[in-house]
Amino acid sequence: MTVHPSLQTYADASTHSLESIAELVQPLVEGEWNRPTPCPAWSVRDLVSHVIGMECEMLGDPRPIHTLPRDLYHVQSDFARYMEMQVDVRRHHTAPEMTSELEYTMIRRARQLRNETRGPDAVVRAPLGAEQSLELAMRMRAFDLWVHEQDLRVAIGRPGNEDSPGAYITRDCLLEALPKVVAKDAGAPPNSAVVFDVHGPVEFLRTVRVDADGRGTVDGAPSLGPVVTLAMDWETYHRLACGRMRATAAVDRVKVDGDQDLATAILREFAVTP
Template identity: 80%
Template sequence: MTVHPSLQTYADAWTHSIEAIAELVQPLVEGEWNRPTPCPGWSVRDIVSHVIGMECEMLGDPRPIHTLPRDLYHVRSEFARYMEMQVDVRRHHTAPEMTSELEYVLIRRARQLRNENRQPDHMVRAPLGSEQTLEVAYRMRAFDVWVHEQDLRTTLGKPGNLDSPGALVTRDNLLAVLPRVVAKDAGAPANSAIVFDVHGPVEFLRTVRVDAEGRGSVDGAPSLGPAATLALDWETYVRLACGRVKPAAVADRVKVEGDADLAWAILDNFAVTP
C-alpha cells in the first residue's frame, strides 16, 4: 500500500475487519441473511449493505436515489435516514447478490488503497453533505467495520478478533469521547475523578478528571480516591458504548465502587454511536 504513514494503521485495521466480514458471510444460506443483529433494527443483510454502501461512498460513487418507507422504527434522525438509504435499497437483494457486490467493492477499495497518494488532511465527503479529513474518514471506516464485524460474530455465534487491529482503533475512538460522556452527559461533579478498569482481550486503566469548570479529560494515571470506579470486561465496554445493550442487561458484568448513582448515570449515557 502507498497510503501516508499516518493512515496505514487505519488502512490495515479496515482491511483486517472487512476481510473477516467477507469470510463470515460467504457461506451463509439465504435465510441467515435475515437474522437480527445487536445493531438496532438491522439484520445481517442490513449490516453488509451498510458496509457496502459506505465503502462505495469512500470510492466516490453517487448515492442511490431511493425513498425510505415510513415505518422504520429505528430511523429517528436525519443521520439515521442518511445511513438507512444504502441499507434499504438492498433489502431485497439475494445472498449471491450481496456476496458478489461485497467482493467487488473490496476489490475496488483495495485498488484505491494501493494507489492512495492524498494527504491525511485532504478533505473528502462525509455524511449529510459535510466534509471530513481523509484521516478521520479512514479512522471511522476502521472503527465502523470492526464494530459491525462484532455484530455479525455475535449473531452467527463465531466470536473472535476482540483484540484485532480494529479493536485498538475502536478503543482509542471510544476513549476520545469518554470525557464528554462523564463530564457533560452524566454530569459528574467538578473536581472529581472517575476510573475505568477494563480487562479482557483489550486491557486498559483510564481516569476521567473533571476540572473546576466542569470540563473533562482522560489520562492513564490512577486516581487516589476517585468518586467512582467502574470495572468491566472489554466486550461489555464495547457493547455498552456502541449501544448494543442496555446497562441493566449487563449489570452483573459491571463492578461499581464509590458513588453508585454517578456510575449508573455514566452507564445510562455510555452509548456514543449514532
C-alpha cells in the first residue's frame, strides 16, 4: 500500500493492467510479437517495449543512449522521438528477452509502489525533461497502461477488461478533454449543448455545455434541448478518443440525433491522445 490514499487507485489500476499485459504476451510465439496493433506504426513488440520503457522511467532509470534511424516515418515530433527511443532500442529483442524484462520491471515497480512514501504533490520527471506531480504521473501511467492493454487485446484477438479499474480512469481522463473537442476544435455554437450517451461495460451520460463566450464545460445532467446527441458503445468511444479508430470507420457505430454537420466535426476532432 502507498502512504497516500489518493495514489492507491492509480497504483492498483496500473498493477492490474500491467499484470494483464504480461499474461497476454507470455504465451506468444516469436512471430506473434510482430503483429500490428491499433497504436499507429507499433507492433506488439514495440508496444510492450514502450510499456517497459515508461515503467523504467517511473523507476528513475536513466534513459538509453541510442540513435534513432532516420527512416521512421511515424516519428514527426520531439514527443514522438522521445517515446520512440525506448521502443527502438528493443526492436530486435527476442520474445524471451521481452517477457523476462517485463517480468523483472513489474517486480521492481511493485516494490516501488509498495514502499512509496512521497506525497501526491512530489515533483517527478516528465517527458522531454519537463516535471509533473507524482499524482499526475501515476494517473497518466494508469491511463496509458489500460489503453495499451486494449491495443494488445485487439492485436492478438483476446478482448477483455473493458470495465477494469483502468477503464474508469481512462473514462475520466478522456472526459476532461471533451469540452475542448466540442467547443473549440469542433466549433459548437455558443449557448448550446451536446450530449454523449455511452453504453456497454462502462456506461455514462455526459453533457458538454458551451456558454455565451464559447467556453465548454462537462457535467452529468441531461440537456432538454441538445443541438446534437451522439450515442455509441464504450469500445467505440475510447477507440475514437485514443486515435485507434477513424471517424469514417465509426459511421455505423455512432447514432447521431440532431445537427449532422456538428456531429461530423466532433467525431473528426475526437482523438485527444498524442
